[in-house]
Amino acid sequence: MKRNQRGSCRLLLKDFHPFPQLVTEGHVSIEPTFPVIDAHNHLTMGGYNFGKMKRTKPRIDWDHNLLLSVMDAAKVEKIVDLTPFYGEKLKAVLDFHRPHSDRIVVFGTVDFERVDSPKFPSEVRKAIVQGFKHGMRGLKIFKELGLHYRDKNGKLVMPNDRRLKPVWDTCAELKIPVLIHVADPVAFFQPLDNTNERFEELCAHPEWHFYGKGLPTFHELIQAGEELIAENPQTTFIMAHVGWYSENLRWVSGVLDKYSNAYIDISARIAELGRQPYTAKKFFERYQDRIVFGTDVLPNVEFYRIYYRFLETEDEYFPYAPTPWENSQGRWRIYGLGLDKVILRKVYRDNILNLIDFNW
Numbered sequence: 001m002k003r004n005q006r007g008s009c010r011l012l013l014k015d016f017h018p019f020p021q022l023v024t025e026g027h028v029s030i031e032p033t034f035p036v037i038d039a040h041n042h043l044t045m046g047g048y049n050f051g052k053m054k055r056t057k058p059r060i061d062w063d064h065n066l067l068l069s070v071m072d073a074a075k076v077e078k079i080v081d082l083t084p085f086y087g088e089k090l091k092a093v094l095d096f097h098r099p100h101s102d103r104i105v106v107f108g109t110v111d112f113e114r115v116d117s118p119k120f121p122s123e124v125r126k127a128i129v130q131g132f133k134h135g136m137r138g139l140k141i142f143k144e145l146g147l148h149y150r151d152k153n154g155k156l157v158m159p160n161d162r163r164l165k166p167v168w169d170t171c172a173e174l175k176i177p178v179l180i181h182v183a184d185p186v187a188f189f190q191p192l193d194n195t196n197e198r199f200e201e202l203c204a205h206p207e208w209h210f211y212g213k214g215l216p217t218f219h220e221l222i223q224a225g226e227e228l229i230a231e232n233p234q235t236t237f238i239m240a241h242v243g244w245y246s247e248n249l250r251w252v253s254g255v256l257d258k259y260s261n262a263y264i265d266i267s268a269r270i271a272e273l274g275r276q277p278y279t280a281k282k283f284f285e286r287y288q289d290r291i292v293f294g295t296d297v298l299p300n301v302e303f304y305r306i307y308y309r310f311l312e313t314e315d316e317y318f319p320y321a322p323t324p325w326e327n328s329q330g331r332w333r334i335y336g337l338g339l340d341k342v343i344l345r346k347v348y349r350d351n352i353l354n355l356i357d358f359n360w
Contacts, residue, residue, distance in 0.1 A: 027309055
């Protein structure tokens with residue numbers, strides 16, 4: 001039968017899974033040089049639903065032994081559970097983890113929906129202080145601040161809103177850090193067309209597409225985030241996901257240079273860092289005291305090993321996630337940084353130990 005050349009070249013993008021023929025040295029089952037602290041995880045959130053976290057119930061019906069066995073296998077000494085909870089829900093999570101307080105630390109959040117209330121300053125301070133007394137060791141601010149919460153006039157509450165000052169002041173008073181997520185990848189704020197490099201990801205998760213819809217632009221959000229850090233020099237901020245802008249390390253460098261109270265974590269962004277290995281390695285070398293390890297993925301040995309491979313080896317062109325997530329953020333592969341041991345120790349553990357009191 002004569003081959004139909006035109007028909008043989010028709011293939012849906014979702015069915016295109018090329019296997020690279022590149023042959024290079026690889027380190028697949030690498031273990032970390034030092035015991036690791038994962039400072040960005042969500043153990044009890046029970047799934048993430050944008051804008052609906054207030055209705056989320058803590059997921060506290062599982063066995064810690066399984067978690068600890070995975071952590072041990074991956075050489076993860078401690079983990080930080082970043083929760084969307086406050087009040088009684090937060091206390092329930094703290095009580096759930098308390099028998100394993102030597103391995104797990106908990107962050108809570110606050111209720112921004114009451115920002116218009118005259119009682120907001122006193123209520124939010126009381127909630128943070130009570131959370132701290134129960135064992136909370138930091139505050140997690142989700143991207144809903146700037147993209148979801150609105151005041152009584154229908155205006156979005158931005159990260160730099162002056163009404164939120166009591167939140168940051170209380171954290172400074174208690175000497176607990178604020179791990180804050182402002183904005184998402186740049187592509188999430190661009191048209192969903194044939195030029196969007198995260199087209200497949202956004203088709204799978206349309207709720208992550210923030211282009212238009214009466215929402216701030218990406219740059220408006222990160223500008224508000226930078227102003228928040230600038231206006232609260234006594235508060236320690238850990239900027240999630242490589243400073244909200246892993247596609248532009250020059251911008252992140254500018255923030256770190258200007259504000260000594262700013263730190264970053266690398267969670268969910270080795271896909272971005274690993275496709276700019278020369279720039280990323282210089283970035284790690286320059287800011288080795290300001291970078292915190294985190295994954296934003298429920299503990300998984302395969303995922304951890306990819307992070308270790310990225311940080312510790314000079315392997316080339318390998319997947320940034322295990323199957324079936326290897327192209328989940330974009331159709332590219334990454335390169336390892338081959339960081340030296342001094343930097344690895346700081347990133348894996350020392351930097352976060354300097355920011356969080358793990359005794360609770």
